[in-house]
Amino acid sequence: MKSLWNDAEAAKFAGPLGLRVYSARLLGRDRSLVLHGGGNASVKLAEKNLFGEEREVLYVKGSGSDLESVEAEGFVPVRLDYLRRLASLPALSDPQMVNELGTQTLLAGAPAPSVETLLHAILPHRYVDHTHADAVLSVSNTPDGEKRIRDLYGDKVVVIPYIMAGFDLAAYCAREFPRQRTRSTVGMVLLSHGVVSFAADARESYELMIELVSMAERYLEGKKAWSVDLPPAAAPGFKRLEAARLRSEVSRAAGFPLLCRCNDSPRFLGFARHPEVARLSQGGPATPDHVIWTKPLPMLGRNVNDFSSGYKNYFDRNSKKAKEQKTMLDPAPRMALDPELGLVAFGRTARDTGIVEDIYAHTIDVILRAEALGGWRALDEGHIFDIEYWDLEQAKLRAAGAIPAFAGEVALVTGAASGIGKACAEAFLRRGAA
Numbered sequence: 001m002k003s004l005w006n007d008a009e010a011a012k013f014a015g016p017l018g019l020r021v022y023s024a025r026l027l028g029r030d031r032s033l034v035l036h037g038g039g040n041a042s043v044k045l046a047e048k049n050l051f052g053e054e055r056e057v058l059y060v061k062g063s064g065s066d067l068e069s070v071e072a073e074g075f076v077p078v079r080l081d082y083l084r085r086l087a088s089l090p091a092l093s094d095p096q097m098v099n100e101l102g103t104q105t106l107l108a109g110a111p112a113p114s115v116e117t118l119l120h121a122i123l124p125h126r127y128v129d130h131t132h133a134d135a136v137l138s139v140s141n142t143p144d145g146e147k148r149i150r151d152l153y154g155d156k157v158v159v160i161p162y163i164m165a166g167f168d169l170a171a172y173c174a175r176e177f178p179r180q181r182t183r184s185t186v187g188m189v190l191l192s193h194g195v196v197s198f199a200a201d202a203r204e205s206y207e208l209m210i211e212l213v214s215m216a217e218r219y220l221e222g223k224k225a226w227s228v229d230l231p232p233a234a235a236p237g238f239k240r241l242e243a244a245r246l247r248s249e250v251s252r253a254a255g256f257p258l259l260c261r262c263n264d265s266p267r268f269l270g271f272a273r274h275p276e277v278a279r280l281s282q283g284g285p286a287t288p289d290h291v292i293w294t295k296p297l298p299m300l301g302r303n304v305n306d307f308s309s310g311y312k313n314y315f316d317r318n319s320k321k322a323k324e325q326k327t328m329l330d331p332a333p334r335m336a337l338d339p340e341l342g343l344v345a346f347g348r349t350a351r352d353t354g355i356v357e358d359i360y361a362h363t364i365d366v367i368l369r370a371e372a373l374g375g376w377r378a379l380d381e382g383h384i385f386d387i388e389y390w391d392l393e394q395a396k397l398r399a400a401g402a403i404p405a406f407a408g409e410v411a412l413v414t415g416a417a418s419g420i421g422k423a424c425a426e427a428f429l430r431r432g433a434a
C-alpha cells in the first residue's frame with residue numbers, strides 16, 4: 001500500500017485541523033482501508049475559550065459522515081479532559097455515554113461525536129487514525145490471529161482483544177495501553193475489528209497507518225495468501241425474470257420494496273460457485289460494523305423463506321441474552337450469493353445496494369486471504385448481534401433521514417430525455433424511486 005500524501009495538495013489545507021481533514025480523506029480514498037462510514041480520525045488541539053482560558057479540545061469525526069468526503073465541519077469539538085475522566089469510570093451505559101458526549105460538545109448543532117470518541121480521547125497522541133484495513137483483518141480473522149498479529153508487529157502495536165466499540169473498549173484501552181506500550185509502539189490492533197495509528201503529526205500518523213497495513217500485506221504475500229485467485233467463472237447471461245422474482249420475494253419478506261443489484265463479475269460468480277461457499281460465507285462479516293448494511297450473513301441461493309426463518313432463529317437465540325428488550329428488524333436478506341446471478345445486493349436505494357456490493361467485494365478478499373493463511377474465522381454471532389442491534393449503530397442508519405415515498409421502487413419513464421418526461425423522471429428520483 002502506497003502513501004497518497006502529496007505536499008502540494010496538503011498545502012491547500014490550513015492549520016492542524018485542515019491537515020486532519022486532508023489525511024482523513026486520504027484514508028477514506030482507499031476502500032481497502034475503510035468502507036462507507038467505517039473508520040475514524042481525530043486531532044487534539046489546545047484552544048482558548050471566550051474568557052481566554054486554554055483548554056484541550058478533541059476534534060473527532062462525527063457519526064454518519066464518510067472519511068472520504070469529510071469537511072472540517074464534520075469533525076466535532078469535544079472537551080478532552082472530561083472525556084478522559086469519563087473513560088476512567090468503572091462503568092457507563094450507552095445512553096449515558098451518548099448524553100455525556102453530547103453535553104461536552106463545544107459547538108451547538110454539531111453532528112453527534114462518533115461512538116469511538118472515547119477511544120481517540122484516551123490515546124495521548126495528537127493525531128489518531130483508525131481503519132478497518134482488509135489486510136489486517138485477513139491476518140487477525142484466523143484461528144491463531146492474535147499470535148500472528150503479535151509475530152507480525154512485535155511491540156510496534158498494542159494488541160487489544162475484541163471488545164465492542166464504545167465505553168467498554170475505551171476503558172479497557174485506557175488501562176491496557178499505558179501498561180503495554182513501549183518506545184517502539186506506533187499503533188494498536190483491535191482484533192477482529194481494525195487498526196489504529198497515532199503520532200504528533202498528521203502525515204506521520206497517516207503514513208504509520210500505511211506502514212502497518214503494508215506490513216500485513218507483505219506478511220500475507222510471504223505466506224502466499226495475498227492474491228487469492230478463484231477458478232474462472234463464465235456468466236450464464238443475465239436472468240432478468242429470475243432476478244425480478246427474487247427481488248419480489250425479498251421485498252415481501254422485508255415488508256417494504258427493495259431494489260436489487262446483480263453483479264455476475266468473475267470474482268462474485270467464482271465465490272458463489274466456490275465448493276466451500278457454504279462454510280466460507282456463513283461465518284460472518286469481516287468487521288462487525290458491516291452488519292448494519294449487510295445483515296450478518298448472505299443468503300445462499302434464492303430460498304428467501306429459509307433465510308428469513310434462519311434470521312428469526314438468530315434473533316431469538318441472541319435477543320434472549322440481551323440486557324434490554326430488542327425489536328426484530330425485517331428478516332429479509334441484504335445480499336445473496338447465487339451460482340447464476342453472482343452477488344445480489346438488496347437495499348432501499350441504489351446507493352445502499354452499491355454499499356452492500358462494495359462491502360462484500362472486500363469481505364470476499366478478507367475471507368479468501370484468511371482462508372489461505374490458516375483458516376477464515378469470523379467473530380461469533382453474539383458479538384455481531386450486539387452490533388446489529390446496538391442502538392448507536394441503528395442511529396447511523398436513522399441519520400440517513402426519512403425514507404422517501406418511492407424508496408425501493410423502480411419507475412420506468414418513456415420519453416425522459418426532455419420536457420415532461422424529464423420532469424417526471426426528476427420528480428420520481430426526488431421521491432426516492434430508482
Ligand SMILES: [Zn+2]
Pocket residue numbers: 038039040116130131132165193194
Ligand atoms: Zn472501528
